[in-house]
Amino acid sequence: MEPNDLRNLAERLLRGDLSVDDFTQRLAHRPIADVGVAQVDLDRARRCGYPEVVFGQGKSVEALQRIFQALIAAGVDVLATRISTEQASQLAVSFPAGVYNPVGRTFRIPLAGGPAKLTAPQGHVAIVTAGTSDLPVAEEARETALWMGAQVTLVQDVGVAGPHRLPARLGELAGADAIIVVAGMEGALPSVVGGYVNCPVIAVPTSVGYGANLGGIAALLSMLNSCAANVAVVNIDAGFKAAYVAGMIARRANRP
Amino acid sequence: MEPNDLRNLAERLLRGDLSVDDFTQRLAHRPIADVGVAQVDLDRARRCGYPEVVFGQGKSVEALQRIFQALIAAGVDVLATRISTEQASQLAVSFPAGVYNPVGRTFRIPLAGGPAKLTAPQGHVAIVTAGTSDLPVAEEARETALWMGAQVTLVQDVGVAGPHRLPARLGELAGADAIIVVAGMEGALPSVVGGYVNCPVIAVPTSVGYGANLGGIAALLSMLNSCAANVAVVNIDAGFKAAYVAGMIARRANRP
Amino acid sequence: MEPNDLRNLAERLLRGDLSVDDFTQRLAHRPIADVGVAQVDLDRARRCGYPEVVFGQGKSVEALQRIFQALIAAGVDVLATRISTEQASQLAVSFPAGVYNPVGRTFRIPLAGGPAKLTAPQGHVAIVTAGTSDLPVAEEARETALWMGAQVTLVQDVGVAGPHRLPARLGELAGADAIIVVAGMEGALPSVVGGYVNCPVIAVPTSVGYGANLGGIAALLSMLNSCAANVAVVNIDAGFKAAYVAGMIARRANRP
């Protein structure tokens, strides 16, 4: 807390506008839901603009249920990633409003009232894939960007081996505020896309390939060394993170 | 070129608005300056919003001079990175208007007339460093962001070992459209910054450290695996690229 | 498109030899079959001499069927690699003319009419393996080379531990236009073969071995560092790619 805020609180306390209890709570407040297995961060939306997203891999269904309930109780749209079909089928019983994307492995629970943020798209995110096997990562990204309120365009299977495929689709990328490029194997596509566009490219290496692709490391290194200046990179298969960064860029670019 | 554009050109040709020569040049035009050692991309600003930046490392002074001249002839602000003091002292003779930053190892040549883009800052980029040894990378980023027209805030030496240093400076980051976090060693700072802010964080691992930092690989891996969702990563010591991405975000966020 | 071609098109347009629609299509033509999950590159044969080959791993049977149908409709011999026995048994129902090689995991569908290219072998490709476990990769290579129209010789199990085995078989390699050498473990065989022959050697490291072979990385590094000058390398287990490169060399060496 900044000095000015502190001085302000102190003066309100002295003026009697604030009780000692309120004052203490203001400074010591922990907007955290303790659900035993997890400390759910309920303050994330205030600090970062979006609520906490749940990473489902390795969590029990019971743990997921308790976390979802804490988020819903706080009035937050739930988004969970890396949800297996087994987890999803059980969660669907407890949260019938939830929507499972089996390709992207995401589970979303839109709030009953519907959030204001969905009334008008908060910017435009384009997602480009190199090959058909990159789709699961692209779908995770698409679900995340939609959850953030962005309009999403998906351009599939335009990898560099067929070099005339990308130029034919550039028109669809024209209005994007940020472009996510998903590619495995040699991961060359973000560099090529980067050379055509005037917005940031968020590159996602995928573990698609075999042999010396080393589970995606080859594509990752390729993207980090991209000669295109507008390319930043996220972790292997990290469709969620790419979309989160892209969604932030898009929303900021479309502030009223 | 899109079908509509082609149809349009064809019709102008048929109407006689366009000669066969002009028509041919329009479609075959190569906005490239061939300076022997290099094919300077003069079309970059149109496609990507900013002109080509020159990577100085390993280039001869003569090659740099020819590239600079081609860019200046095209009316472009020159920015060159990884310029050694030896290269700079020779370039300063040929380009007396050039400004060399010996810490960031950049060489800039502002255009005589002054570009319109500098009249009002094009958004706000903050740069945060973990330690004093990260300064050269931060300076390269600062020069790049300034060249792109952004307002720049630099917050130095607030790494996690002194955990009260960052919160004390958060106020300076409040207005940023994008935050560049530069860190070596364990590269933990971007995750911590990411948890406090509502804009994208562009993380730059540096090769600062020793032993198992593996020339920056440790920090790079750390940043790629960041648990903060708003963190994207660029190559080790890539201050230029981080600033280029951040500058793009900032400008887009401040379009009139 | 080159200036001369463009000028030619423009003059044909002006002469009325070409309608605006035809003109537009000529320049904007996209010889791509959009089958939803994939953008099948139908222009590959024109550009590269051979049609697109389908990478089967990770694709659903339904996706494979749609891609195969698009290729067949374009009059192209289908070759698919990394097809599991599960995929193959379903594909065999839809494409009864298809031939599955369970060792090499390839699925080929020869065109009914039979392509002219099969009337006379288009050069000679030899395939050499170091051990019996390298056979699946060699079979993938053999199927690919046959699909490209080459005559194929297979010399098996002549690794360096029995150093008299290779010299005894050199006669069979004499007429080859290109030699594929498949080896796991220490990957020494391509260097030895390379020292005996006067044509390019395409080395394929395999993931055969254990411990410090690191899934084929040991053999890969060995082959990249070969002291024989005529050895180029492809990815681990990439029998298809080795044969594709070898087939191109063989055909070119036997142009009428």
Added chain:
Amino acid sequence: MEPNDLRNLAERLLRGDLSVDDFTQRLAHRPIADVGVAQVDLDRARRCGYPEVVFGQGKSVEALQRIFQALIAAGVDVLATRISTEQASQLAVSFPAGVYNPVGRTFRIPLAGGPAKLTAPQGHVAIVTAGTSDLPVAEEARETALWMGAQVTLVQDVGVAGPHRLPARLGELAGADAIIVVAGMEGALPSVVGGYVNCPVIAVPTSVGYGANLGGIAALLSMLNSCAANVAVVNIDAGFKAAYVAGMIARRANRP
């Protein structure tokens, strides 16, 4: 054996205080239980302060039983780690006093008489986790520290993405003699904890994460490069070893 001890033994032998047999046994004594498959080190408690702990992974139940019996016969509290539920269910039959922790995968058999060391806690060990998936490693650590006689505090799910969660819990760490910090992904938490506390931090990287976390290597490198001076590191997922080191520190800090 030191010269003085030897001289002393020699003099006792000469004085007749010691028979030749006793003398020989004193110098040649091997406090090892040979149970066929293993040489159980019964002298460990004397040398190192604690008896040998059994690493269960890959051992047959029969081997475990024989080792446990040898330890119990020597009057030692048994602790075994990496015990699967399958192993545990069989061991529970033979050792009904045994306690299995299915999350931490440990099996403990407290001695009937109860060791004196449990009457008063031997120092205070705190365990901090970054995320909910780090719990199995933390539980292994907790069981080990309890077995060593320490008082244990567990603070869960306070990773850096929610930066206000750790400061809210610092009070619980105040009395600790050593703090174990368990974290996967980017492994940043030990550095942050290290900056707040005045005792050693034992960092345990976990294999939690995906992509470029490389099975925990990313977190391991991060922790080794920590800019906090009070951070030492153990192997990936090595909850047992972290607790063993922490327990030694704690006991030493609380010697009567």
Added chain:
Amino acid sequence: MEPNDLRNLAERLLRGDLSVDDFTQRLAHRPIADVGVAQVDLDRARRCGYPEVVFGQGKSVEALQRIFQALIAAGVDVLATRISTEQASQLAVSFPAGVYNPVGRTFRIPLAGGPAKLTAPQGHVAIVTAGTSDLPVAEEARETALWMGAQVTLVQDVGVAGPHRLPARLGELAGADAIIVVAGMEGALPSVVGGYVNCPVIAVPTSVGYGANLGGIAALLSMLNSCAANVAVVNIDAGFKAAYVAGMIARRANRP
């Protein structure tokens, strides 16, 4: 700050014991010396028990001077590591009381009055090296432990190739509260030491060796995988950090 402390401050403010200014400063206080190039953490001693140590590598002499002066002004004993002989000869002019250890590359400036902590040793740290080339790292450790007030024993050159050398020196390790083991090459010594002693072993891999030692990575991996349970590890060549952890253990074990 904990709720009770906050409530207490609020009550003192209401009682008039604290002015608004004092109150604000208490909560917003930043015990940081801003010396331009660095934010010197003056609060470290309070939080962590020891003041900040300066990492000299890559810092200019001017920067070091400003940081030293800030520390001295705060009444703190200066310790700087990785100081080259060039840096040291210049620093010796400005700080004539400084002591440079050319083997360990440390620079210490004892406070004029002499700290109370030196009147009685704060525990006992032993340092063991495998070979003569490990001495620089051991000396850095020794200087650090002395700066922390510990008694230090150095046992040199007792690596495992001469297996009778270590047992002959075990007596010297008997009283240690923590043992630092410094080893390059295969890094086996910490495991062997660990099997003989009842205190924590802090292992320091060194970059001594050649070939497949990979700059110390071989020894690092060896130490992380130690079968001795009481071994924790720090970064390659990190003598300072090992001593810092050992010194903390030793002091805690000798609290009055």
Added chain:
Amino acid sequence: MEPNDLRNLAERLLRGDLSVDDFTQRLAHRPIADVGVAQVDLDRARRCGYPEVVFGQGKSVEALQRIFQALIAAGVDVLATRISTEQASQLAVSFPAGVYNPVGRTFRIPLAGGPAKLTAPQGHVAIVTAGTSDLPVAEEARETALWMGAQVTLVQDVGVAGPHRLPARLGELAGADAIIVVAGMEGALPSVVGGYVNCPVIAVPTSVGYGANLGGIAALLSMLNSCAANVAVVNIDAGFKAAYVAGMIARRANRP
């Protein structure tokens, strides 16, 4: 073939001692059994002293049978390694004289007549393991050494964490011509053994361990960097190869 041998053959040809056919066969002879899937090297025993050993992993039972039959037909004792229990149960039907070692995964078929080499042990090989989990690799080594005619001593579970276990067993190693040391985790045992003995030590890293042992790479690097001069290394888990080298040393040391 050496000049003298050639001259000799030529003279025998001229003298009529050798027909042209015999002469041709002598020089072109290929002592290889072509069994389709493999080229069995029947000349190995003449060149290398021992017949070819079969690597069973990944080979079909049918292939193994054909290779075994070719070896038996050539009068050779069969040894096959990496034979699964599934393979073994089928091979036992075809080769009832075969002996399967389920721990070492070897299959041996002693010749009916019994080889002369078994009448007197051909030297003495000792095998030492660090832990109980190293037994499968040690058993593979033991079977191989026995097949080569060596006397074998096995000393189990004497890793460095219990440092008094090895010295107690040194007497059993005294007569060995070569010592195989099998160890996982940090792989320190070969260095320690090497320091006590006057014969070569063949070190075998095992994949036993977890986390940063990297599937045995940690132990492998440790052994390669051993400070003991008499330590050579073989591949991870390569019990067979260690025994083959050790057996050769032992036999040579005991030539009549």
Added chain:
Amino acid sequence: MEPNDLRNLAERLLRGDLSVDDFTQRLAHRPIADVGVAQVDLDRARRCGYPEVVFGQGKSVEALQRIFQALIAAGVDVLATRISTEQASQLAVSFPAGVYNPVGRTFRIPLAGGPAKLTAPQGHVAIVTAGTSDLPVAEEARETALWMGAQVTLVQDVGVAGPHRLPARLGELAGADAIIVVAGMEGALPSVVGGYVNCPVIAVPTSVGYGANLGGIAALLSMLNSCAANVAVVNIDAGFKAAYVAGMIARRANRP
């Protein structure tokens, strides 16, 4: 030597056409020039189509001179690679006919009479570079291809960041028999070139770049994982080897 050749030799010996000495020399002949430090392979041209090329790095000038003289004496055009300017200036004195390329670091000595192979180009090799820093590798390739008798086209600085540069130059690649693509950083260019052409692409990764390019490993992995089927790879910076393979392909494609 094949059986037929042997039988033939035997019959000539019996007929008296061949003396025993000649016969012996024929079979034992070693077309190797023993120059002390090296065994120069004078038989290479017969076996492989081209004479041995000298790798200059790390060889003394004296050794080079002796090797050059042996090659010249055998009537062979000398080509040496990795020749430093220091080596070259001394070699120029001994071999005034030699031509040094300071960028490509090659030294060639054309035979006085001029080889027949230069009268007509033996096929067409194209060399494409991604950036200006790749020139040294491209020049080594160019010198090698010229030495092999090929016609060479060099297309420079057409990396993917300026994606319109390559299509503008495709016409120059049209007639090539093999295309060498030289690229550092992310190594994406070979994949893009591969998608446009119908001949083999030999990809050469260069060590140009910084940070996570790992001295060329990033580009190497990228090229090995290329999604273009006609791309084979050689070692990092191996311009010589790429040209050797390309030259072989070109010559074979242009046999009379």
Added chain:
Amino acid sequence: MEPNDLRNLAERLLRGDLSVDDFTQRLAHRPIADVGVAQVDLDRARRCGYPEVVFGQGKSVEALQRIFQALIAAGVDVLATRISTEQASQLAVSFPAGVYNPVGRTFRIPLAGGPAKLTAPQGHVAIVTAGTSDLPVAEEARETALWMGAQVTLVQDVGVAGPHRLPARLGELAGADAIIVVAGMEGALPSVVGGYVNCPVIAVPTSVGYGANLGGIAALLSMLNSCAANVAVVNIDAGFKAAYVAGMIARRANRP
């Protein structure tokens, strides 16, 4: 010490054959020369058959002198490896009988009287190199083997690229008790040699090469994965260690 020896000593003490002082010294004896910087192992020859060899790299000339003097005083032939020309020129002054090998970087000091072991060669060690650049490592091996009393044969520059070079020299390897094969680049030569001989092959990878040879790692992995069963491996560039192992094998094979 074994029980029988202890009992024996005890009885001699009781009989008065041994004084308490003598008895104590027998058991506590430390045959170590403490020269300050090093603990010279004077017992090595008794335990391991050969005295300690000095690793010169990184040691000061003064340290070397003290160690040499201690060894000479103990009547031991000195051998030091990795001695630079600078070190050697100074050592030559103090030890005029010393012999420096500038290629192998070894320094030997034969004892004045001449050791008995040199009167008859203790077995036969052959050293084979792949290329001329491997000579320094081979020379280190040669010096070491000579110091151990072996007869040494050196066969140079017979790498696999000229496959007829090795068979031409096999006769020279016929009598060897152990063969050291030194190779860089792809490290294929040990496998080929291994297939021809009936004695152990000790493979030494060298750091000769460039690019993906990774400082010798490529050759190291190749040798570890050798398909020849009689190949064991030592560290990169470890000529000394290879010769030490080979020398031990040779001596044992030639025991009187």
